Amino acid sequence: MTTPTERSSLAYRDLETLSAGGMLTAMLEGQEAALSAVRAALPALDRAVEAAAARLADPQSRLVYVGAGTSGRIAMLDGIELYPTFGWPEERSAFLLAGGEASMAEARESAEDDEDAGRAAIAGLDCRAGDVVVGLAASGSTPYTLAAIDEARGRGALTIGLANNPGAALLDRAEIGVLLETGPEVLAGSTRMAAGTSQKIAMNLFSTAIMMRLGRVYRGLMVDMIPSNQKLKRRAIAMLMQVADCGEEAALDALGKTGFHVKPAVLVVRGLSPEDAMAALDRNGGDLHRAFAELDNNG
Structure with missing residues (x-):
């Protein structure tokens, strides 16, 4: 059965025949769906933030991001920005991207099917109970990400899964599942669009709220930022x-x-x-x- 993020929307079946303005308007409508999806997911994000902040209050704990393709790149982008923005120690962040860091700049889509690599990546970090592991997958069924979440949860880490399809395996296999229900994409299957946007918004909210919970913001100001220029x-x-x-x-x-x-x-x-x-x-x-x-x- 085709998942919602892979389905074609009849409303946009002639998208490529529209004027440039019509195309842009249609695609913007899809982006608006991303914001609505995050709004509906706020209760789940609330639970994720509170649980993650409690673990990360331990100075030995780490925040680990896991993903493949677009989802993995969104996850890595969020994590990389925590050090300059909030002074979050670089040694307390880890990024597990299917296919390795080279996948950040070069698409390696086949890497997402490697379950052994997902498990090995978590084991290689010596992932432990104090850690927080966040997995992102639009489909919610990416083998690399699911295997990493399973391994991390088995080691006692707090696991959080963000997916865009209702009933996705990632939502059940993570301790806290966050559904970002964006539905069919304007461009069928192109989850870098509404699904990707919803993940970026959700991660912005998630990580920033955690940093606030951990005292790295004062009166709405980034008092722990690294003034590097x-x-x-x-x-x-x-x-x-x-x-x-x-x-x-x-x-x-x-x-x-x-x-x-x-x-x-x-x-x-x-x-x-x-x-x-x-x-x-x-x-x-x-x-x-x-x-x-x-x-x-x-x-």
């Missing part, structure tokens, strides 16, 4: 001036003492030494809200 250094200065309500000179002084790390610099402006600022953050799980509450309670 001049643009980001200017952003760090402006961020610190806003959060600490200080002038540029004080911000530059504090940032200079903390290696341009905004979060401890906020506490340095408050009067702590760089060492005491880091100690306060360590005691409070890296959460500025809690660190400030501790300072206020201590007078």
Whole structure:
């Protein structure tokens, strides 16, 4: 039986005969379906975020992404951005892409059928109970991804599966299944479109919410970002001036003492030494809200 993401939609059977404007309008309608699918999946994403954040509070835990083809590339893109955006340690992220990292730039569609490779990839990480493993597959039946999720779950890791077809095996075999029901694509079977867009939106929400839960955001600002270029250094200065309500000179002084790390610099402006600022953050799980509450309670 053909799955919804592989079916043709009668509404778009003459898509290629339309004007350019007509084609674009039709494809945009498909993209709108992606947003609706994510909205319907919010309760499942909520469960996934809370469960993942609880595991990842352990500094030894890791966030592992698994996928093949478009889904795998979307997963890897999400994970790669966590270090510069939130300062998430690179050693606490892993990316398992069917066919290896070369598949990021070159399509290797046959690699998704290799179940042994999926199991071996998880085993090679020494995946363990503290880890969170997220598998993405539009069909929800990709052998590589299913095997990786099975292996990870057997090792006690929290497993989360995102798929676009109701009843997909991935939704059942992961501990938490997230259905992104986008239905038939405007271009039949091209899951890089609505299905892919829904996965990108869902992963943006998922990982960003986890980083917030783990104290890597303060007042809507990326206080753990890595200021690796001049643009980001200017952003760090402006961020610190806003959060600490200080002038540029004080911000530059504090940032200079903390290696341009905004979060401890906020506490340095408050009067702590760089060492005491880091100690306060360590005691409070890296959460500025809690660190400030501790300072206020201590007078």
